[in-house]
Amino acid sequence: MTNIGAFIQYYRTKSGFTQKDLANGICSISYLSKIENGTIEPSHDVIMSLCDKLDAPYEDLISVENEDLHDDIYNLYKLITKKNFNEAKSSYTHLKSMITPFHQLQTLHFFRLIEFYYLVETKQEDAMNQPIEQIHNMKESFTGETLxxxxxxxxxxxxxxxYPNKAINYFKDAERILVEYSLKDPDLYYLLAATYTRMEEPVLSNHYCQVAKEQFIGEFFYPKITDCYVLFGINYTLLKEFELAKQYLFQILDSRPMMDSELVTANLKHNIGFMYCEMREWKKAIPYLEDAIHSFKSFYEKLHSYHLIAKAHYYLQEIEQSVSYIEQGEVISKRINDVKLKCQLEILTAQVNNEVGESSFVEKAENKWIPYLTEVGERHTLKELYRILGESLKERELYKLSSYYFQQLAKESI
Incomplete structure (x- = not known):
């Protein structure tokens, strides 16, 4: 049931009226106060008079909880999931103008959840900076599909x-609900696959990626089919099966209609650059990473390419170019507060300055970066850090400590 009092109070405050101003010629101030407090149910004539004076459409009051609004919010979710951000922006702006505090709490929370999704997927800083507890606290409002x-x-x-370690728990909870309610959402299987890739579990990732790909093929959803092929390429890169990785990645690069987006192309070229970095073919990696940097629109995407291209220049002993890309990456990482990339850039800076084996860096690695990378589940960077520490300490003839880090690397590689 619509909260009439909240509706009237919202529009009164929005219009700049006092209770005295609004009540004048319609009802007493005390009567209006009781309406707003929800202690009485006003007559139809009084409601109409108040709405007219506030220029608040009566139709909004009587239809505020219709099913169309829920459907509109759900349609916004679908637009975001399909990366149709132009239409999503229009839909979001329209819904935001309609949503007011007098809607039912479940409706308000559902909109806030999808609004949060929109802000996250469009990589707006508002989403990353707001207290996540506000979203967690809405959980009790959701059941079934909304949960x-x-x-x-x-x-x-x-x-x-x-934070792939946290992400995977939510995705697995979502998967359980998906099965329980016989829902279909290939995007969830893709997200599970992408998260396992981040956790350096390529075999598990390939399982979920295959499920996602088959369902996307059934929907003729070519952009997502492309994403699956890219993910297969990344997974085979992690498995050091580079010929298979090349087959997947270059198949997409040469294909149509899969390559129908500048963002898709940029992401693909970044991952081809990543593959060549893993193959330690640094010169081949650089042009792909440069293309990715020029094509990416978002700072979040550019930052990963900055790190890889700086790394490639470092291993080619092109220190000046490496430092230039590190500095550009550091500016972005501070702006968007990407802790993982800050870690990767700090490690690379220490390599450039030949500081990896120094006690101050080892201490920082032990007290800050190793615990962080372990907690969030970023195994690829963690393994790389162990390898770098082991090699650097070996060069300094600190064999016992070097052996320790190589042992940690072996444990992570099992």
Whole structure:
């Protein structure tokens, strides 16, 4: 049932009226106060008079909880999931103008959840900076499919925050609900696959990626089919099966209609650059990473390419170019507060300055970066840090400590 008092109070405050101003010629001030407090139900004539004076459409009051609004919010979710951000922006702006405090709490929370999803997926700083507890506290409002969306969206948020260990728990909870309610959402299987890739579990990732790909093929959803092929390429890169990785990645690069987006192309070229970095073919990696940097629109995407290209120049002993890209990356990482990339850039800076084996860096690695990378589940960077520490300490003839880090690397590689 619509909260009439909240509706009237909202528009009165919005119009700048006092209770005395609004009540004048319609009812007493005390009567209006009781309406706003919800202690009485006003007559139809009084409601109409108040709405007219406030220029608040009576139709909004009587239809505020219709099913169309819920459907409109859900349609916004679908637009975001399909990366149709131009239409999503229009839909979001329209819904935001309609949503007011007098809507039912479940409706308000559902909109806030999908609004949060929109802000996260469009990589707006407002989403990453707001207290996540506000979203967590809405959980009790959701059941069934909306609870599924709650878990899925929280998982997406933690992936953007570089917390795959947290993301996977939400995605697995979403998967349980998906099965229980016989829902179909290939995007969830893709997200599970992408998260396992981040956790350096390529075999598990390939399982979920295959499920997602088959369902996307059934929907003729070519952009997502492309994403699956890219993910297969990344996974085979992690498995050191580079010929298979090349087959997947270059198949997409040469294909149509899969390559129908500048963002898709940029992401693909970044991952080809990543593959060549893993193959230690640094010169081949650089042009792909340069293309990715020029094509990416978002600072979040550019930052990963800055790190890889700086790394490639370092291993080619092109220190000046490496430092230039590190500095550009550091400016962006501070702006968007990407902790994982800050870590990677600090490690690379220490390599450039030949500081990796120094006690101050080892101490920082032990007290800050190793615990952080372990907690969030960023195994790829953690393994790389162990390898770098082991090699650097070996060069300094600190064999016992070097052996310790190589042992840690072996444990992570099992």
């Amino acid at each position: 599924y969306l709650f878990n899925k969206i929280l998982g997406v948020y933690y992936i953007h925050c570089a």
